[in-house]
Amino acid sequence: MKDGKAGGVQAVTRALTLLRLLGGGSEGQRVTDLAQEAGLAVSTTHRLLTTLEQAGFAHFDPTGATWHVGREAFAVGAGYLQRRSYVAPALTYLRRLRDDTRETANLGHLEDGQLVTLHQVESREIMRAISPPGGRVPATCSAMGKALLATWPDAQIAEFCARHGVLTMTPRSVSTEAELHRQIGTIRARGYAVDDEEHARGLRCVAAAVRGPDGEAVCAISVSAMAVRLGDDRVEEVARRVIAAAEALTHRIGGAPAAG
Amino acid sequence: MKDGKAGGVQAVTRALTLLRLLGGGSEGQRVTDLAQEAGLAVSTTHRLLTTLEQAGFAHFDPTGATWHVGREAFAVGAGYLQRRSYVAPALTYLRRLRDDTRETANLGHLEDGQLVTLHQVESREIMRAISPPGGRVPATCSAMGKALLATWPDAQIAEFCARHGVLTMTPRSVSTEAELHRQIGTIRARGYAVDDEEHARGLRCVAAAVRGPDGEAVCAISVSAMAVRLGDDRVEEVARRVIAAAEALTHRIGGAPAAG
DNA sequence: AACGCCTTTCCGCATCGTGGAAAGCTTTGC
DNA sequence: GCAAAGCTTTCCACGATGCGGAAAGGCGTT
Structure with missing residues (x-):
């Protein structure tokens, strides 16, 4: 595909882009918006987000159907500092x-x-x-x-x-x-x-x-x-x-x- | 494959496992050890790590050939707190x-x-x-x-x-x-x-x-x-x-x- | 100089991720 | 109260994409 740069694992690169958006963007983002921002298909975005959630890196808030950074992402980042x-x-x-x-x-x-x-x-x-x-x-x-x-x-x-x-x-x-x-x-x-x-x-x-x-x-x-x-x-x-x-x-x- | 749980995107789940290992383990880990800990093939591990590095979530230290958590991981984690x-x-x-x-x-x-x-x-x-x-x-x-x-x-x-x-x-x-x-x-x-x-x-x-x-x-x-x-x-x-x-x-x- | 151990690259195969389409689910407007 | 809009979520057939064994490249050790 024309995902900009080659070399990396596509799915992973995309997931990390989403993770960055979750961390940097404003509070509570919806699947559709994230998909647009990342330039991905909605279904793909949703699947990737689900995967991130299973690993605890993303968190889904059912009230409002919004996505947030998860605790694991925080834990990894904290390890960066403290460890x-x-x-x-x-x-x-x-x-x-x-x-x-x-x-x-x-x-x-x-x-x-x-x-x-x-x-x-x-x-x-x-x-x-x-x-x-x-x-x-x-x-x-x-x-x-x-x-x-x-x-x-x-x-x-x-x-x-x-x-x-x-x-x-x-x-x-x-x-x-x-x-x-x-x-x-x-x-x-x-x-x-x-x-x-x-x-x-x-x-x-x-x-x-x-x-x-x-x-x-x-x-x-x-x-x-x-x-x-x-x-x-x-x-x-x-x-x-x-x-x-x-x-x-x-x-x-x-x-x-x-x-x- | 028998990667434990189904449903998620394989490559992403694996990459996140590596990220967690990077954050949680002792400072400076080698590809071989990470591969073993994550239960992955060395080549796969290397490819995933490279992808993580391209996105800034992992950092490779040429002296000693060790992998570390990257700045982006920290940035995303910081977003969790800032929010x-x-x-x-x-x-x-x-x-x-x-x-x-x-x-x-x-x-x-x-x-x-x-x-x-x-x-x-x-x-x-x-x-x-x-x-x-x-x-x-x-x-x-x-x-x-x-x-x-x-x-x-x-x-x-x-x-x-x-x-x-x-x-x-x-x-x-x-x-x-x-x-x-x-x-x-x-x-x-x-x-x-x-x-x-x-x-x-x-x-x-x-x-x-x-x-x-x-x-x-x-x-x-x-x-x-x-x-x-x-x-x-x-x-x-x-x-x-x-x-x-x-x-x-x-x-x-x-x-x-x-x-x- | 030859070994051992590691990182890094290559490549063919089939697995796995992809995105369009359609099915659920709320919310909004009339 | 119904229909339409807009969203999330699931499904599926296709083929691009990630997989891992093997081989090549480094580096320190014996």
């Missing part, structure tokens, strides 16, 4: 970050008060990272953890401390709630968090939070390096790149830069 | 509810006898939601579902049972119509509904209905938490907050507090 959809798109930015800084770039999120490293792009210079993917650290001992905490309201942070305590891993780790709150203030002002040998001796990290579509922080990006290679003079430059990566990823996953 | 004018205003109240209770706050509505979770603001303490956005549960196994049913006249509830049956998900789920009617009475008297491990073992929810301008219940708000974290002593306090949130949203969308 850790930031890991795959993050890879590009992590890699660039690693190449720009020549240090290890990390992606992590919070789980039960701990920071879990989800992915890591290793520095080509230095061997073996301290915290491999899957590794866990108390949130307050990690730059990524602190960057994420800093996006929370103060009351939540206090609650977090009450629940999990303020755990330490090195003599330099944040050890009191007051100290944590002080640091959080700095993090919010600067837009990035620093871990200065608070997780492991000789290791420094710089991190920034990534936000999801609803403005909530979903994960964080960091650069970690041997402290000797990441002096005070270099932190700001690295931080700038980390923030840029975090913002780029925020944008990429349809995130809102500011929270509510 | 419901109460979703956007609800976010504020959900977030506040989460912050006040430190548990996960949910928004849901009924479709085809099932409760569909529309939005979720996750507890910061606990990860992994049982029922993520897009997820469905039989209405009677859910606090939100029961809260909504309770706003209906008895005759309609009876009809609902006749149509959908009284489905159960755990040994604690409501299993008879009589039991349901008893609970509905309690819900009406108290103003809130409880799901005590009736949907998933170890999970408790407290929900209240939100009404639209015509006094009809349009959606429900709930707080869900691990049962150990939501003891009998805490239910009343949480319920008070859930009801407040539901009333606030009712008011916000110009709803009438009481039914006709």
